[in-house]
Amino acid sequence: MSLVRVHNFSVSLDGFGTGEGQTMEAPFGHAGSRLHGWFFQTRTFRAMQGEPGGSTGIDDLFARDWDRGIGAEIMGRGKFGPYRGPWTDHEWNGWWGEDPPFHTPVLVLTHHVRPAVEMQGGTTFHFVDAAPEDALALARQMCPGQDIRIGGGVATVREFLAADLIDYLHIVVVPILLDRGEKLWKGQEALEDRFEIESVSSPSGVTHVTFTRRRASES
C-alpha cells in the first residue's frame, strides 16, 4: 500500500515549524538555522552536501529514512521559495541549486501554475493548483505503488493532517523557544486518537516523535 509520509520535520518546543519573516537569506525567518542543527550534524545531510563525516546515531537513522521507497514529494510554495503571487523570476528554481536532493517528481502547490521545470539528477518540479486530495492522486499517478512524501512547509503539513491524508509523521522537537512564526499544531485537537505516538530523545538534545496512523481495527 502506498503511504503518505512526513519526515524530519522540526518544531520548536513551543510548536513553531518555522520562524517569522521568511526572506531569500532566511528561509526559516528568525529561527535561522536553529531548528535544523540536529540535521546538519548527520552523515545523511553531509553526504547531500558532498561532505564526509557526520553523526551516525539515532538522528541519522531518522534522517536517512526520508527517501526510502519515496516516489514523489508534495510541497507548499513557501518551501519552494520566498516569493508569493504571480511568478516574476522564472530562473529561480528553489533553494537547492541545479541538482536538488529529491531525485523524483516534486509537486509544488501554488495558485499560479507555470510549466514544469526539469532539474539535474531526476528532480522535476511540477506546479499545480490543487486541493490536498487531488494533489495526492496526481502524485500517485506519477509513481504507482511508491510512497509520497509531504515535504512541508507548516501550512501544507497542517492541511494534509486536517484532510486525514497522512499515514506517518516524524516530528523533531528542538529545545528552543521561538514564540513567533507558524504553528504546526493549530487546530489538531485529539490527533492522538488517530495515531500511535512514540517519542525517543537523542543525545543531541532533540526528541523524535513519530505518529503512525492506527489501522481501522485498532481505533
Added chain:
Amino acid sequence: MSLVRVHNFSVSLDGFGTGEGQTMEAPFGHAGSRLHGWFFQTRTFRAMQGEPGGSTGIDDLFARDWDRGIGAEIMGRGKFGPYRGPWTDHEWNGWWGEDPPFHTPVLVLTHHVRPAVEMQGGTTFHFVDAAPEDALALARQMCPGQDIRIGGGVATVREFLAADLIDYLHIVVVPILLDRGEKLWKGQEALEDRFEIESVSSPSGVTHVTFTRRRASES
C-alpha cells in the same frame, strides 16, 4: 543556596498546561485527567492516595523528587480552586481535602487576601497579594535555607519565568493535542539562552524536559 523549582509540570505536545473551562469537577478543563495519567501511574502518587503499587521507573524518579529539600510552595489561585473574585466559600480549602500533600507553608497568590488556614499534616495556606519577587522573599523567610517550589498553574509559572526567578523547571511533554487552554510558553522566546535543557523519553510515552539555570560563568 536556596533554589526556586518547578516539578512535574505537564504540558500537551501543543504546549497547553491546562485545558479550557475549569470547573469544580474539572480542575484542568477539557484536558480532564489526560495531562497527568503518567503521574497517576507512579508509586509516588499512589502513596499520596494511601494506595500500594505503582511504577518505579523514570516517571517515578521525577515524581518523587518534587518535595526533596522544599520548605514552601507558591501557587496561583487557579491551582487552589476554581473560584475567582472575593471569597464566598471559606469552607473550601483546595482540591486536596483535610490533609493536603504539601506538608509545608503554601502561599496562594490572590488579590483577595483572607486569614491563613492551617490544615492537617503541616500544610498552612497563606493568602497573599504580592508580585513574584515579594512572594518569593516571603516564602524564603518561612523556611530559611530551603528550596521553594512554584506549584503552578500555568500563569504563575509563566510569571516567575518572565521575572527570571526560576532555577529548575521540570516539564513533562504528554503526547496529546489539546488545541485550547492556557499556553505555558507564550512570550518565552530564547528561554534556552538562560537554561541548560535536557530531554529524556519514558516508556510511558511522555518526555521529561528539564531546564537548569546556567550559572553566570557559563552564559
